[in-house]
Each structure stands twice: as C-alpha cells, then as structure tokens.
Amino acid sequence: MTHIFLYGPPGTGKSTIGKLLARNLKLPFIDLDRLIETNTGMSITELMDGSGENVFRDLETAALNNLANEKESVIALGGGALLREENRTFAESHGKVVLLMADVELLIRRLTNSPAKRPLLTGDLREKLTSLLETRGEHYSSFSLNIHGDGNPIEQNVYKVQVAIGRYHLSAMGEYDAIVDRVGQIANLSHERGLQNPIIVTDENVEKLHSERVIDALRTSGYEPKVVTIPAGEGCKNLETVSGLWKSFLEHGLDRKSTVIALGGGVVGDLSGFAASTYMRGIDWVGVPTTLLSMVDASLGGKTGFDLPEGKNLIGSFHPPKLVLADPGLLLTLTERDLRSGMAEVVKHGVISDPELFALCGRGLDWVKDNLEEIVKRAMAVKIKIIEEDPYEKGIRSTLNLGHTVGHAVELVSRFDLRHGEAVAIGMVAEARYAVRVGLATHRLVEALEESLRALGLPVHIPKEMPREDIIRAMRMDKKKSAKAIRFALPVEIGRVELVEVLDLESVLEE
Numbered sequence: 001m002t003h004i005f006l007y008g009p010p011g012t013g014k015s016t017i018g019k020l021l022a023r024n025l026k027l028p029f030i031d032l033d034r035l036i037e038t039n040t041g042m043s044i045t046e047l048m049d050g051s052g053e054n055v056f057r058d059l060e061t062a063a064l065n066n067l068a069n070e071k072e073s074v075i076a077l078g079g080g081a082l083l084r085e086e087n088r089t090f091a092e093s094h095g096k097v098v099l100l101m102a103d104v105e106l107l108i109r110r111l112t113n114s115p116a117k118r119p120l121l122t123g124d125l126r127e128k129l130t131s132l133l134e135t136r137g138e139h140y141s142s143f144s145l146n147i148h149g150d151g152n153p154i155e156q157n158v159y160k161v162q163v164a165i166g167r168y169h170l171s172a173m174g175e176y177d178a179i180v181d182r183v184g185q186i187a188n189l190s191h192e193r194g195l196q197n198p199i200i201v202t203d204e205n206v207e208k209l210h211s212e213r214v215i216d217a218l219r220t221s222g223y224e225p226k227v228v229t230i231p232a233g234e235g236c237k238n239l240e241t242v243s244g245l246w247k248s249f250l251e252h253g254l255d256r257k258s259t260v261i262a263l264g265g266g267v268v269g270d271l272s273g274f275a276a277s278t279y280m281r282g283i284d285w286v287g288v289p290t291t292l293l294s295m296v297d298a299s300l301g302g303k304t305g306f307d308l309p310e311g312k313n314l315i316g317s318f319h320p321p322k323l324v325l326a327d328p329g330l331l332l333t334l335t336e337r338d339l340r341s342g343m344a345e346v347v348k349h350g351v352i353s354d355p356e357l358f359a360l361c362g363r364g365l366d367w368v369k370d371n372l373e374e375i376v377k378r379a380m381a382v383k384i385k386i387i388e389e390d391p392y393e394k395g396i397r398s399t400l401n402l403g404h405t406v407g408h409a410v411e412l413v414s415r416f417d418l419r420h421g422e423a424v425a426i427g428m429v430a431e432a433r434y435a436v437r438v439g440l441a442t443h444r445l446v447e448a449l450e451e452s453l454r455a456l457g458l459p460v461h462i463p464k465e466m467p468r469e470d471i472i473r474a475m476r477m478d479k480k481k482s483a484k485a486i487r488f489a490l491p492v493e494i495g496r497v498e499l500v501e502v503l504d505l506e507s508v509l510e511e
C-alpha cells in the first residue's frame with residue numbers, strides 16, 4: 001500500500017494540510033494520534049502522563065503497523081512518531097514520508113493559538129520547542145522529501161506537498177490520478193483501480209527499451225498482458241494505425257472491461273486513447289508516458305486523436321484515462337534532441353504560470369538531466385491546474401497554445417524536420433516578439449525567453465529559408481483557427497499569458 005505520511009515538528013500543520021491533501025487526492029485521511037486516542041479511549045496527555053512516553057510510543061508503533069493493510073491514505077503522524085527506527089522503516093516501505101518544517105516563530109504562533117494539548121511542550125513553549133527542535137534537528141533533516149511551510153494560505157502549502165510527491169487527482173473530465181512513480185508500480189495501481197485484462201500498446205522503439213519492465217510487473221501480480229507494437233513517429237498517427245489497433249483488440253479478445261495501457265510518447269498516447277475511446281463504444285485506458293512531452297503535456301487532459309493528410313489532430317475525442325503513471329527514469333533513454341524538444345513545453349508551462357519553473361529551465365540541459373523528476377512534477381502541475389479549470393478549452397486552456405499557433409505552422413512547413421518542441425520554441429519567441437510590438441510585453445521578456453531556450457539548446461528563430469507565406473497559410477489551416485481572426489496566447493510577463501484575437505497574420509511574423 002502506498003500511503004502518504006506527513007511528519008514533522010508540532011505546529012507544522014500536519015493535520016490541517018493532511019485533511020486538505022486527502023480531499024484533493026480523494027484519499028481517506030488518518031490522524032495517527034486521534035486513532036490512538038480512539039483505540040485506547042484516552043487522550044495523548046492522559047497516556048503520556050499516566051503511562052509514560054515509552055508506552056505511548058509502543059501504542060504508536062502498533063497503530064502504525066495496523067495501517068499495513070489499510071487502503072491507500074494520507075496519514076498525519078505525531079511529531080516524534082518516526083524516532084524509532086522500526087517505525088521509520090515501516091513508513092518508508094509503505095509509502096512516501098513528507099517532512100513538514102517551518103520557522104520557529106511561525107510554529108510558536110501556531111501552537112500558541114492551537115487548542116490541542118501537547119504534553120511534550122507544556123511549560124515555557126518557546127524553550128520547550130527550541131530544545132525539541134535541537135534534539136530532533138538531525139533526525140528531521142534526514143528526510144529527503146521536505147517542505148518548508150510558510151504563513152501563506154494552506155492551499156499553497158498543500159500544492160507544494162503535491163508537487164513534491166508528484167501526485168494529483170483530476171476530476172474536471174473523468175476521475176483519475178496522475179502519479180509520478182516508478183513504472184513497476186503499474187500493477188499495484190491498476191489493481192487498486194479495478195482495471196482488468198490489460199493490453200499494452202507501444203511503439204517499436206519503446207518496446208525494445210521499456211516494455212519488459214511493464215510486462216514483468218503486470219505478470220508478477222497476476223495479470224496476463226498482451227502487447228501490440230506500432231511503428232514509431234508522427235507518420236503513423238493516422239486512421240490506418242487506429243484501424244490496426246481495433247483489429248488487434250478484437251484478435252486478442254478484448255471486451256468492454258479490458259484496459260489499454262499506452263506505453264510511449266504522445267503519438268502512442270493519442271492513438272491508443274482514441275482507439276480505446278471508440279472500441280466497443282469506449283473502454284478503459286491508462287497512460288504510461290515515456291517522453292518528456294507526453295509526461296508534462298500529451299498524457300494529461302483526455303484529448304485523443306489522429307492526423308489527416310490535411311492537418312494534425314483533425315480527428316479526435318475527449319476520453320480521459322483511468323490513470324497516468326509517469327516515471328522520469330524512462331526519460332534517460334531519450335535522445336538528447338527529444339529531451340530538448342520536451343523541454344520547450346516545460347519552458348512554455350513556466351511562461352504560462354510558473355516563474356520558478358521557468359528559472360529552473362534557464363539552468364540548462366545538464367542541470368535538467370540531473371533533475372528530471374523535479375521538472376516533470378512541477379510541469380505536470382501547471383498543465384493539471386489549467387485543465388482542471390477548463391477541461392473542454394472554453395477559455396483558459398487555450399493559454400496552453402502559447403507558441404503553438406506559429407509553432408504548428410512552422411512544424412508543418414518544415415515537413416516535420418523540426419521536432420514539435422523545436423517548432424514550439426521558435427513559435428514562442430515569434431509570438432513574444434509580436435506581444436512586444438503590440439505593447440503587451442517588454443523586450444526583457446523576449447530576452448529572458450531566448451536565454452532560457454538557448455540554454456536548453458533550442459532554436460529561437462524561424463529558419464531564414466522558410467517561406468513566410470507558407471507559414472501564414474499553415475496557420476490559417478490549423479484546426480483551431482476558424483473565422484478570420486486567429487486567437488493567440490501571448491506572453492505578457494513570465495508567469496502570465498493573455499488571449500488575443502489577431503487579424504493581420506503577416507504582422508506576427510515580422511522580425
């Protein structure tokens with residue numbers, strides 16, 4: 001069972017944050033101290049005063065061990081619950097431990113205002129707390145997942161915890177979790193969601209690199225997965241491949257209760273999701289994205305589909321998955337070019353609403369390679385926040401098109417010589433320059449954007465030889481552009497984008 005344990009000194013908000021976190025993740029919440037009180041019929045103070053700390057700690061160990069078979073939960077622990085090595089081992093082998101910390105002054109303020117009785121802090125609160133923090137300092141700082149809470153609204157601290165553990169629950173279009181974890185967890189997570197009879201859809205590259213681990217994990221836990229392999233790349237994102245998938249599903253005897261597991265990049269995800277959405281009027285599917293782009297973008301939001309010769313993604317459906325499991329470890333086999341390409345979408349997410357993420361991108365590709373997990377968790381969070389607010393793209397979801405209006409056109413005119421992300425990088429800069437020309441942004445924004453993209457080795461200019469009229473024609477053809485005016489998502493500052501209707505497309509491409 002993969003619980004989420006919240007731990008840390010008194011006053012860090014373990015229970016308050018825990019309750020909201022559990023609500024956001026649609027998980028049960030357990031407060032271990034309250035559980036011990038219920039089990040014994042005595043308050044913590046009575047237990048400590050009457051029987052001493054050792055007896056209380058024994059009760060704590062017993063209560064913790066009883067959680068082994070409990071359904072996945074968010075669990076707030078007492079401030080010293082993991083001092084015992086056996087307790088710590090239990091918690092770390094049954095889930096993730098997040099250590100909450102805060103400045104002493106904030107803790108004192110909170111504890112002074114709190115009605116809860118804390119036997120280890122009776123007397124001079126400042127003195128007792130300072131001494132407790134000193135004694136446990138080394139212990140607390142030995143937890144690698146730690147969050148420094150602050151006086152900001154609780155929602156922000158909960159958000160920090162979610163990003164740190166890489167776990168989100170989406171409910172605006174379908175109900176599903178997006179989880180950053182090892183791919184070996186696929187079987188447990190599928191069982192917990194009641195998923196049945198899986199068929200893995202993957203492409204020829206990913207099959208060689210990563211399918212075995214997924215198959216093994218599923219087999220070990222009793223599934224008998226089937227596998228279908230399709231050719232790699234955008235060139236096969238068409239009706240013929242979809243039709244091939246439908247036939248394979250039939251041949252493998254998939255019924256309405258079966259599950260498609262999409263193991264691959266955005267192409268595999270879009271095709272498998274679409275095939276799942278239409279096979280027998282819709283069956284379950286799970287996304288196991290294997291490219292950076294698909295982890296932070298394509299696998300989230302329930303859009304599935306395929307291309308027509310006339311344009312990208314012209315046929316599709318909304319069909320949310322039952323689970324998205326993103327393992328950043330899978331990205332280590334990507335070519336550098338594909339990794340860079342994915343980073344363009346990460347930069348985009350930073351520009352749209354996360355200046356800190358944008359700053360991290362500016363550290364360059366080597367830093368990114370060493371910190372892929374952090375990048376994936378933060379960038380996923382940006383997309384999820386937006387699609388939860390606007391799942392069917394009536395408004396704010398269009399901000400995700402930043403860089404894509406020019407980008408898609410440039411990608412198309414290059415006949416896909418440019419990777420999607422490279423084209424998006426070029427598109428973002430062109431659109432940012434336009435934003436400066438119409439007075440929405442300053443030159444500093446363009447400079448910052450170019451700096452960041454260059455640090456990642458991404459292009460920032462439309463290739464000189466590319467005919468501008470072809471790009472304009474391609475922009476008009478893009479499926480999202482009806483009528484005469486085209487709606488652009490223009491960057492206004494790092495962290496903010498505005499939607500603007502543009503009539504004169506030539507003016508967008510001026511240098």
Ligand SMILES: NC(=O)c1ccc[n+]([C@@H]2O[C@H](COP(=O)([O-])OP(=O)(O)OC[C@H]3O[C@@H](n4cnc5c(N)ncnc54)[C@H](O)[C@@H]3O)[C@@H](O)[C@H]2O)c1
Pocket residue numbers: 203204205206209232233234237264265266267268270290291292293294297298299300301302303304312313330331332333334335338420
């Ligand atoms: N549904 C959506 O909301 C959405 C959003 C954005 C993009 N998309 C779509 O996503 C597609 C682009 O996705 P992509 O960039 O992931 O392309 P992709 O799926 O074509 O993958 C790129 C290449 O990387 C290989 N690959 C995948 N994982 C690998 C790994 N771990 N190691 C080594 N090689 C690996 C693939 O075989 C392929 O050759 C486009 O079709 C785009 O339209 C969809």
